[in-house]
Amino acid sequence: MPTSTRFAVASHILTALAMTDGRPVRSEDIAASVNTSAVVIRGIMSRLNDAGLTRSQLGSGGGALLAKAAAEIRLLDVYEAVEDTEIFAVHRTAPCTTCPVGANILDVINPALVRARAALEAELGKTTIAELAGTIRERAET
């Protein structure tokens, strides 16, 4: 899977915002830190805005801001805000409906996939943006 890098980049963005103490940050500056273009950042930020994780200050001196406390933004929230696709893709074309296996395999395997995804998401729910920012602060001090 050429998996999306949006989750990693979105985490980067939010962590950066968490470290400025409420000062707005321009998409341009974030783009420099991420090493990509400002348009890519704004595209991801658009999703984060929709999810209620960030908000934008227009005009001069403006930029992006966190819309909630960093301690209340879990990696799971970020993941859901920016990722479109399922972790597990299934058959591109529906399998043969007249074969015993083809007719049932998707239904039969689905519960296992649901459990696996739930386990992943539960784990992502345990880490917050505040923790990431805190760890970086610790590193900066040494």
Added chain:
Amino acid sequence: MPTSTRFAVASHILTALAMTDGRPVRSEDIAASVNTSAVVIRGIMSRLNDAGLTRSQLGSGGGALLAKAAAEIRLLDVYEAVEDTEIFAVHRTAPCTTCPVGANILDVINPALVRARAALEAELGKTTIAELAGTIRERAET
């Protein structure tokens, strides 16, 4: 992500093999059940062979066979055998090394991603091909 469907198809293949009681199955026949081409099936089977999950019987009357008991093939084994890419992709181009966030974000977020992936894999380790085949048999009887 145009995510890979190989995991779902490979599970389909192995479940089909688990239901023939050791009779070889041609890639052509599996392809019909999956609703794709035989070459695609052979490509996936090549990976399953390398992983020691299946073996092939060449020549007339030949086909694919399980190389281990279905009860000893976990979905995790299948997943690892056929999936190439990481669940979580990171920045395509390395982030800015002179920014505090850019220089550290990947290291800092990595432990959380490792834990999430481990949780997913642990869950995939709990289901076997034998269970899938068994569930399909039950359904066929009703």
Added chain:
DNA sequence: ATATGTGTAATAGTGATATTTACACACAAA
């Protein structure tokens, strides 16, 4: 020997992602 079926390379088509350019719109500051 012959037919059968696997194994693999080469090619092309598809879909999502990422990048870039361009421009309209909103707001702050003077």
Added chain:
DNA sequence: TTTGTGTGTAAATATCACTATTACACATAT
């Protein structure tokens, strides 16, 4: 109110992995 700043979004392009298809060499049972 005017000007500059920065966001928001559309459109066009390039890239990458995946899937599908064609073709052919090789191994093996009969």
